[in-house]
Amino acid sequence: MSDTAPAGSGRCVLVTGGSRGIGAACVSWFVANGDRVAYLARSPAKAADGALALACDVTDPDGVEAAFADIEARLGPVEVLVANAGITRDTLLARMDEEAWRAVIDTNLTGTYRVARRAVARMLRLHRGRLIFVSSVGAFVGLPGQANYAASKAGLVGMARALARELASRSITVNVVAPGLVATDMIEALDASRLEQMKELVPLGRTATAEEVAAAVGFLASEGAGYITGAVLPVDGGMGMGL
Template structure:
């Protein structure tokens, strides 16, 4: 039987430090809670609201590099260097292409893509020094399928795949993995506001015939962050009930 390397097998036992961006609500909040339950020492960034109990909250707008530096410094001072980065923070500004303003485009790209670049770049140097790191980028099935009215969002989420695969090639020799988790139609506060007809339409397109849960996404992230994901890098892991298969 193949043994897991000691450094990997003891990852949870050592309480590796994980940072989840956008960990105050929705999928990010559940990811933070799930990782904490798995034994990680977890911090989460937020702009408004709060983070779950037992999670170190650091206020941060990831579009601002100074705030990113300050957030990482706060986590390092309190918990130690970030060993697991889950880049989850994101925004939407949905509208049809002909109505999409420059601000609509810039706001989404600046947060979802450029903001992710900011946190990945800040996390990478300590990971390289430690010769260990787990980077998980939260994309969306929309990044593979496309979606009318979401040209900005789909572009930003598709870009994360190229980012992760480039990181995998660039940083793999230093013991750092980089992967993408792509949720599909997941039950959140946002989807709860949709009418029944719209929800039924989405479900009809999903082979499993139901919406996903934030815990489904969190479990996938925990796998990639833990010992089981030690030899997985550059992967796109869909958590979408089969909605985007083949893409």
């Protein structure tokens, strides 16, 4: 650990969906913090600086198990889990087939269940741990065309609250970050007029950077957030206020 590394660093951190967007920003944040970082991605980017990149789709239970075994062997048990892997398959409900529904729930909600379950098995023995689920302001606003996405992201909040109670006696905290409009590939996919329309709903009048979301995730993983559990931290420029 270098002299400048903040207290409480040097932990084993796992970020899912770590190759792009918010996940990649989280990977960079924890690496800079002096932690031992691994990330999962369906197609990992070229070697990220100082992080262990593993090809793993969170919809594959065997792949998740293999990835955890690999991480535990190389970095030790996961102490901080950032469940960030997520997809969208936006379409109006009348046109949303089972596959579009299932795919989004399977990655965003069930994928989080899979990695949380596996991480918690070890955290119980450690008697410490941090679970941070990346939800979305979309869970509360409920934008048209996002029934599947909103349901999956709202589901994370319920799951986090149940787990917060379940795991509190072991000093394992479980929190949710709810980003609003973040400048990532997922947002770039929107057409320009829709994006402008959405920005008008944001009091701060701009999109967030992925780094601004990563900073909130980093805080919830920090020593200073030790008394925070079951919380939903919006990082949405004021878009969701009170929802």
